Amino acid sequence: MDADRPSSNKEVDDQLEYLFAETQSADAGLDPESQPGPLRDLKAIFLAVDWEINDDIMNALLRQIDALKNTFSGDRIMMLFLQLLEAVGKYVKGKKAHAHPDAIKLLNSIYTSLEIVSLSKGMTDAERKKILRIEVNRFQRLKDKLARKKAVEKAAALPKKDAPGESPPEEIPPALRYVLQEVRKVIREEFAAFKAEFKS
Amino acid sequence: MAFINLKKKEVQAKIVYYGPGRGGKTTNLEFIYKKYKSRIPTDMVAIKTHGDRTLFFDFLPFDIGTIKGYSVRMQLYTVPGQVKYNATRKLVLRGVDGIVFVADSMQLRREKNVLSLKNARENLAAYKKDLTKIPLVMQYNKRDLGEQGIPLLSVETLQQDLNADLNVPFFEASALEGKNVVETLKKIISLTMASLSKDLT
Amino acid sequence: MEYTLDQKQLDEIEAILQSDFIEMGVHCVLMIDMAGNIISSLDNGEVSFDIYSLAALAAGNFGAVSAMANMVGENEFSLLFHKGQDENLHFSRVTGEFLLITIFGKETSLGFLRLKVAEAIKKFETILQSS
Ligand SMILES: Nc1nc2c(ncn2[C@@H]2O[C@H](COP(=O)(O)OP(=O)(O)O)[C@@H](O)[C@H]2O)c(=O)[nH]1
Ligand SMILES: [Mg+2]
Numbered sequence: 001m002d003a004d005r006p007s008s009n010k011e012v013d014d015q016l017e018y019l020f021a022e023t024q025s026a027d028a029g030l031d032p033e034s035q036p037g038p039l040r041d042l043k044a045i046f047l048a049v050d051w052e053i054n055d056d057i058m059n060a061l062l063r064q065i066d067a068l069k070n071t072f073s074g075d076r077i078m079m080l081f082l083q084l085l086e087a088v089g090k091y092v093k094g095k096k097a098h099a100h101p102d103a104i105k106l107l108n109s110i111y112t113s114l115e116i117v118s119l120s121k122g123m124t125d126a127e128r129k130k131i132l133r134i135e136v137n138r139f140q141r142l143k144d145k146l147a148r149k150k151a152v153e154k155a156a157a158l159p160k161k162d163a164p165g166e167s168p169p170e171e172i173p174p175a176l177r178y179v180l181q182e183v184r185k186v187i188r189e190e191f192a193a194f195k196a197e198f199k200s
Numbered sequence: 201m202a203f204i205n206l207k208k209k210e211v212q213a214k215i216v217y218y219g220p221g222r223g224g225k226t227t228n229l230e231f232i233y234k235k236y237k238s239r240i241p242t243d244m245v246a247i248k249t250h251g252d253r254t255l256f257f258d259f260l261p262f263d264i265g266t267i268k269g270y271s272v273r274m275q276l277y278t279v280p281g282q283v284k285y286n287a288t289r290k291l292v293l294r295g296v297d298g299i300v301f302v303a304d305s306m307q308l309r310r311e312k313n314v315l316s317l318k319n320a321r322e323n324l325a326a327y328k329k330d331l332t333k334i335p336l337v338m339q340y341n342k343r344d345l346g347e348q349g350i351p352l353l354s355v356e357t358l359q360q361d362l363n364a365d366l367n368v369p370f371f372e373a374s375a376l377e378g379k380n381v382v383e384t385l386k387k388i389i390s391l392t393m394a395s396l397s398k399d400l401t
Numbered sequence: 402m403e404y405t406l407d408q409k410q411l412d413e414i415e416a417i418l419q420s421d422f423i424e425m426g427v428h429c430v431l432m433i434d435m436a437g438n439i440i441s442s443l444d445n446g447e448v449s450f451d452i453y454s455l456a457a458l459a460a461g462n463f464g465a466v467s468a469m470a471n472m473v474g475e476n477e478f479s480l481l482f483h484k485g486q487d488e489n490l491h492f493s494r495v496t497g498e499f500l501l502i503t504i505f506g507k508e509t510s511l512g513f514l515r516l517k518v519a520e521a522i523k524k525f526e527t528i529l530q531s532s
Pocket of ligand 2: 225226253254278279281
């Protein structure tokens with residue numbers, strides 16, 4: 001009996017050691033729930049958006065994006081992700097049931113990418129940029145779809161009008177205008193960054 | 201409450217087989233299902249307990265073809281007969297258009313029949329419907345058991361107990377052998393159709 | 402006892418099922434009455450469900466859930482949703498007498514679907530009131 005004692009104590013000790021270990025396993029950082037602060041809160045808000053979309057929840061989302069902009073102000077790629085998210089979030093909040101279904105999908109896909117980019121420690125800037133580019137392209141496609149739909153609706157509303165010229169910006173609804181501005185900004189910034197990289 | 205679709209020229213109505221537990225309601229539907237499989241687009245739905253007793257309802261959509269230019273679909277349901285399932289039984293009666301009351305002819309079920317009919321009256325009243333006004337057919341089931349020497353209630357007794365004041369059409373049947381199952385169904389469909397409005401006449 | 406809906410009402414209901422649900426990616430959508438009769442139904446052409454049995458079960462299920470709500474002192478539950486691996490079911494009452502059932506996959510956001518349902522119900526109510 002006595003001979004067993006020290007060894008079983010050691011087992012328990014080892015177990016305790018393991019349970020109270022200060023070190024983290026390699027990919028522990030990938031789960032936002034194990035991260036403190038604003039990223040974890042963003043995930044919680046996205047889970048809520050899955051269930052219900054209303055002003056309260058969308059406002060919470062936009063507030064959280066603002067908070068994250070402070071946190072990541074020094075990280076250009078994260079800032080672009082957050083701007084994309086904000087643009088689509090504002091559009092969905094403004095449009096509600098009339099939002100394009102792709103906008104909801106885009107919101108989720110930007111968030112998923114943002115999560116990957118922000119939580120994968122070893123990722124290079126090139127890899128992060130590649131993921132960002134995918135989302136920017138999706139954003140662009142949605143923007144095109146919305147513009148086309150708008151044009152069709154306009155054509156249906158004014159069948160006789162024969163001037164096919166550029167549509168005056170006043171006719172674009174505010175939510176959409178915001179998206180357009182944002183995407184132009186994002187693409188401009190991206191372009192500037194690429195040019196800068198080529199020079200260096 | 202039947203639904204008349206003026207666009208598709210289609211009538212959907214709900215017929216419920218009511219009666220005491222183990223009286224043969226499910227067996228009626230099973231016989232109809234076997235006999236008319238070709239007219240029934242789907243499997244019979246049965247929500248049962250482990251002991252094979254009806255828990256919620258059985259359901260059979262039955263296409264009876266075109267009547268007066270309308271394609272007619274009868275939705276056949278059974279209720280769970282056991283006394284304890286009154287809450288679900290009541291739900292099945294919602295929107296009912298016609299009722300077949302399946303009585304058990306066995307002598308020892310005499311009181312159960314009477315209680316079940318009384319229960320039908322009460323549950324219909326909860327939907328502001330009147331058993332004396334709704335299309336109704338009586339089916340005195342399990343007549344085949346007489347040949348095996350099992351004591352049965354006479355048709356006169358059954359009529360006296362269940363149909364004296366209602367005075368609706370009745371059939372002596374054996375759901376197990378399929379005797380008068382179709383006749384019962386035809387009668388309730390014809391009464392139900394007759395009760396539908398002038399739109400169809 | 403019966404009720405009728407005319408060609409115009411049914412056309413309008415079907416148009417909403419198409420534009421508000423099928424076009425947003427819902428797999429199948431049904432409008433039924435509380436007796437389990439089907440008022441109108443549409444699918445995306447890629448699924449084939451036994452809609453008659455679905456309607457009967459949905460009406461029974463809705464009745465059962467409403468009765469449970471009453472038993473715990475609720476007027477009704479605001480979210481009736483069943484989540485599956487590939488298909489999800491959502492139920493919503495339309496006026497006192499009808500039920501809207503949507504069947505959709507994981508690519509559709511429940512949050513967004515609920516917005517669409519709430520919006521469509523307002524339109525259905527206007528159509529059904531005119532009968
Ligand atoms: N002998 C005989 N048995 C029957 C008849 N109808 C039903 N049964 C039997 O009675 C039992 C109960 O029938 P079921 O249809 O489940 O009754 P329900 O509770 O009313 O649905 C089953 O074992 C049936 O086989 C009949 O006409 N004759
Ligand atoms: Mg049964």
